[in-house]
Amino acid sequence: MPEQHSLEAAIAWVDATAGFLDREDILLPTARGRVLTEPVHAPGPIPGNDRAALDGFAVQASASLGASSYNPIRLPSIGVAAGDALPPGTDAVVPLQLAEPDGQACIEVVEAVAAGDNVEQQGAIATIGATLVPARKRLAARHIGLLTLAGLSRVSVVRHPRVRILITKPTKAGAWEDSNGLMIRVAVERDGGVIGECVAVERDRTTIRAALVETEADIVLVIGGTGPGGDDHSAAALADAGELAIHGVALRPGETAGLGRTVNGVPVILLPGAPASCLWAYELFAGRVIRRLGRRAAELPYRSRQMITARKIVSSLGMTEICPLRCGSGDTVEPLPSFAETGLMAAVSADGFVIVPQGSEGYPQGARVTVYLYEER
Amino acid sequence: MPEQHSLEAAIAWVDATAGFLDREDILLPTARGRVLTEPVHAPGPIPGNDRAALDGFAVQASASLGASSYNPIRLPSIGVAAGDALPPGTDAVVPLQLAEPDGQACIEVVEAVAAGDNVEQQGAIATIGATLVPARKRLAARHIGLLTLAGLSRVSVVRHPRVRILITKPTKAGAWEDSNGLMIRVAVERDGGVIGECVAVERDRTTIRAALVETEADIVLVIGGTGPGGDDHSAAALADAGELAIHGVALRPGETAGLGRTVNGVPVILLPGAPASCLWAYELFAGRVIRRLGRRAAELPYRSRQMITARKIVSSLGMTEICPLRCGSGDTVEPLPSFAETGLMAAVSADGFVIVPQGSEGYPQGARVTVYLYEER
Numbered sequence: 137m138p139e140q141h142s143l144e145a146a147i148a149w150v151d152a153t154a155g156f157l158d159r160e161d162i163l164l165p166t167a168r169g170r171v172l173t174e175p176v177h178a179p180g181p182i183p184g185n186d187r188a189a190l191d192g193f194a195v196q197a198s199a200s201l202g203a204s205s206y207n208p209i210r211l212p213s214i215g216v217a218a219g220d221a222l223p224p225g226t227d228a229v230v231p232l233q234l235a236e237p238d239g240q241a242c243i244e245v246v247e248a249v250a251a252g253d254n255v256e257q258q259g260a261i262a263t264i265g266a267t268l269v270p271a272r273k274r275l276a277a278r279h280i281g282l283l284t285l286a287g288l289s290r291v292s293v294v295r296h297p298r299v300r301i302l303i304t305k306p307t308k309a310g311a312w313e314d315s316n317g318l319m320i321r322v323a324v325e326r327d328g329g330v331i332g333e334c335v336a337v338e339r340d341r342t343t344i345r346a347a348l349v350e351t352e353a354d355i356v357l358v359i360g361g362t363g364p365g366g367d368d369h370s371a372a373a374l375a376d377a378g379e380l381a382i383h384g385v386a387l388r389p390g391e392t393a394g395l396g397r398t399v400n401g402v403p404v405i406l407l408p409g410a411p412a413s414c415l416w417a418y419e420l421f422a423g424r425v426i427r428r429l430g431r432r433a434a435e436l437p438y439r440s441r442q443m444i445t446a447r448k449i450v451s452s453l454g455m456t457e458i459c460p461l462r463c464g465s466g467d468t469v470e471p472l473p474s475f476a477e478t479g480l481m482a483a484v485s486a487d488g489f490v491i492v493p494q495g496s497e498g499y500p501q502g503a504r505v506t507v508y509l510y511e512e513r
Numbered sequence: 514m515p516e517q518h519s520l521e522a523a524i525a526w527v528d529a530t531a532g533f534l535d536r537e538d539i540l541l542p543t544a545r546g547r548v549l550t551e552p553v554h555a556p557g558p559i560p561g562n563d564r565a566a567l568d569g570f571a572v573q574a575s576a577s578l579g580a581s582s583y584n585p586i587r588l589p590s591i592g593v594a595a596g597d598a599l600p601p602g603t604d605a606v607v608p609l610q611l612a613e614p615d616g617q618a619c620i621e622v623v624e625a626v627a628a629g630d631n632v633e634q635q636g637a638i639a640t641i642g643a644t645l646v647p648a649r650k651r652l653a654a655r656h657i658g659l660l661t662l663a664g665l666s667r668v669s670v671v672r673h674p675r676v677r678i679l680i681t682k683p684t685k686a687g688a689w690e691d692s693n694g695l696m697i698r699v700a701v702e703r704d705g706g707v708i709g710e711c712v713a714v715e716r717d718r719t720t721i722r723a724a725l726v727e728t729e730a731d732i733v734l735v736i737g738g739t740g741p742g743g744d745d746h747s748a749a750a751l752a753d754a755g756e757l758a759i760h761g762v763a764l765r766p767g768e769t770a771g772l773g774r775t776v777n778g779v780p781v782i783l784l785p786g787a788p789a790s791c792l793w794a795y796e797l798f799a800g801r802v803i804r805r806l807g808r809r810a811a812e813l814p815y816r817s818r819q820m821i822t823a824r825k826i827v828s829s830l831g832m833t834e835i836c837p838l839r840c841g842s843g844d845t846v847e848p849l850p851s852f853a854e855t856g857l858m859a860a861v862s863a864d865g866f867v868i869v870p871q872g873s874e875g876y877p878q879g880a881r882v883t884v885y886l887y888e889e890r
Contacts, residue, residue, distance in 0.1 A: 164695060165695055165699075166699070168703065169704060179764060182858075190740075190741075191740050191741055191742030193747070200748075214744060215742075215744075217683065217740070217742045217743075217744050218740060218742070218786070218787060219786060219787065220683075232741060232742070239836075260855070261855050261856050261857070262858055268858075269861055269863065274888070276699070276703070276887070277696050277697070277700035277703065277792065277793060277795075278696070278857060278861055278887075279736075279861055280695055280696055280699050280861035281692065281693065281695070281696030281788055281792060281857050281858040281860075282788075282858060282860075282861050284692045284695050285788055285857060287694040287854075304596065307598075314660065315661045315662040315690045316658065317658055318541060318657055318658070318661050319541055319654050319655070319658030319661060320654070321542070322542075322545045322653070322657050323654035324542075324653040325545060326654065328543065341640070348860050363567075363568050363594070363595060364568055364609060365568030365594045365595070365596075365609070366568075366592060367594050368568070369660075409595070409596060410595055410596065411658055411659075411662060414658075415654065415655060415658060419614070434828060439816060449771045477637070478637070478638050479638050479662075480638070480655060480659040481559075481638045481639055481645075481654035481659060482657050483659075484645065484646055484655055484656055485660075502518040506687075508657075509649070510653070
């Protein structure tokens with residue numbers, strides 16, 4: 137195995153390497169989950185005019201002066217519904233229950249209103265030019281509702297990172313079947329990337345190098361061929377195609393992961409072929425590049441919470457270890473068989489995981505640890 | 514206004530009304546985010562055969578007995594990569610660094626191995642018939658990876674709730690423009706629903722009734738016309754089309770929301786036309802129906818956390834009130850102008866919200882409250 141880098145060094149490389157992608161203009165109906173590149177300002181006041189805040193009758197407030205149930209005042213009946221523009225000559229709304237239609241074209245008002253009562257003033261929600269949504273926001277229904285209300289139909293968002301996946305096919309593969317490609321595609325999708333291409337290539341230094349050099353994607357993921365064996369050429373091919381910055385991380389699972397870039401500066405992440413290692417090298421490195429490119433939060437997309445170990449957690453000194461956990465009663469967690477023992481099954485059985493740093497041998501029973509939860513309970 | 518029901522009563526109606534949808538079989542590549550209807554069992558052992566756990570040389574362990582650096586033992590060179598099936602006649606793997614190729618077809622082994630060393634046994638991850646993923650799981654990359662590894666290509670999942678949206682068009686609308694439809698479509702999408710149809714209909718009792726009765730969707734959302742005004746016919750139309758179970762909820766925003774079902778039992782949610790009310794009636798009632806139909810978690814899809822009020826929060830007694838909040842330093846939150854004052858702008862400006870129950874007038878400064886956060890900081 138090559139020299140091992142710390143997890144922190146590998147993550148620092150990712151953060152120094154993955155810049156932000158440029159923008160694209162899209163229609164509002166397709167904007168959910170996209171990240172704004174710049175603040176959106178109100179093109180006009182919201183609302184655009186003074187309008188009724190509730191169902192009732194529009195009046196000139198001064199004409200209602202002195203009205204009470206003992207002294208109802210007769211006014212013209214101008215019915216308005218909540219949201220209607222205030223008709224000319226009126227400046228307040230009398231609620232339905234404080235006015236009695238007289239069957240003619242008039243109402244009897246039993247309580248005086250002041251100018252502006254039950255009226256939503258022009259610009260009350262936003263004045264012209266006000267910031268409606270700040271830059272970097274990921275758009276959700278509430279933002280899209282407000283932008284629609286402001287009369288906007290397009291927004292400028294960070295474009296989707298284009299991801300190329302190269303699955304290296306073992307040389308002596310007989311009945312070889314890839315089981316990583318789909319898993320990684322699905323994870324890319326979750327992180328906002330789009331798959332430009334996902335192809336199997338011969339596990340051969342020249343072939344992999346050629347596939348890397350011709351890349352036009354924003355990031356390339358190479359699956360398999362990252363180890364120390366005779367059939368492992370991914371790292372050498374990346375070195376040939378540009379730069380192999382890091383190969384070998386003190387991380388379990390994920391030890392043989394590699395990071396670098398092509399001569400054209402496209403980040404390349406080498407993912408080990410063992411499924412659990414492939415997944416974790418994706419989560420910590422490849423996914424982080426994709427999330428950063430798309431200006432999402434770079435961190436692992438799982439909620440974290442302080443919890444208490446119900447049993448001790450053992451980890452190897454010198455390796456950052458991902459330990460699968462199951463939630464117990466209250467705020468407790470207990471370790472499950474490791475990824476080394478049960479591979480992806482550990483990820484599927486677990487409620488979450490703890491990342492035990494390189495310098496730690498684990499945690500005693502009763503320790504407070506930061507647990508990443510796959511799903512909130 | 515009609516009689517007001519408590520928020521709890523409205524939610525109880527939703528939970529009693531919205532059953533689970535039936536299943537559909539889909540291909541694994543489209544399964545991200547879908548909910549399994551039943552557990553998936555391993556069709557065979559995983560791995561399917563004994564295989565090398567790391568790169569090295571496959572040997573018969575008994576032949577390595579007594580090997581040391583002082584007494585290297587010569588064995589046939591059978592190179593294997595991690596994941597390769599163990600060749601016949603071998604039962605252990607000597608790691609690369611403990612064997613020296615002699616340039617011929619042999620290696621010199623410098624440490625004895627026991628049968629099973631560095632071998633992943635057939636069935637070590639899962640035995641035949643073992644549960645790989647339990648029912649009700651929402652499928653993520655790790656599940657899809659494991660199911661691919663198990664050789665599966667299809668899964669049985671809860672089908673997407675089909676949602677019909679009727680936007681009622683005010684009778685005297687001149688330059689009427691709907692600003693709610695898109696916001697609600699986007700929210701439906703987030704909750705796993707698919708929009709079967711989203712149409713504007715005249716705000717007329719007979720028209721709305723007819724549109725409700727002919728429905729083949731799993732849920733219908735009617736936007737607008739829910740208030741007490743002369744142009745508000747949605748509630749009466751729903752009563753005509755089946756059952757108006759609840760109209761008027763002690764909820765702000767969202768007071769004029771309605772809940773019921775058609776003669777065919779299809780749930781119908783009436784969403785007020787004021788944008789903030791529309792959004793909140795969606796979040797609490799319509800979204801909950803959709804999430805339940807699709808067997809997702811019924812609760813609001815926001816993370817909640819205990820936080821401390823930096824200023825007092827005022828709410829009306831007798832109304833459950835949604836109060837927008839901004840996060841301050843540490844674990845503190847402070848109130849923002851209400852939804853009544855700034856509508857959707859409050860939802861967009863806020864970091865989260867607190868739901869102040871009907872029986873409470875709010876919280877003093879320094880109180881510990883459950884805050885729903887739009888995004889984790």
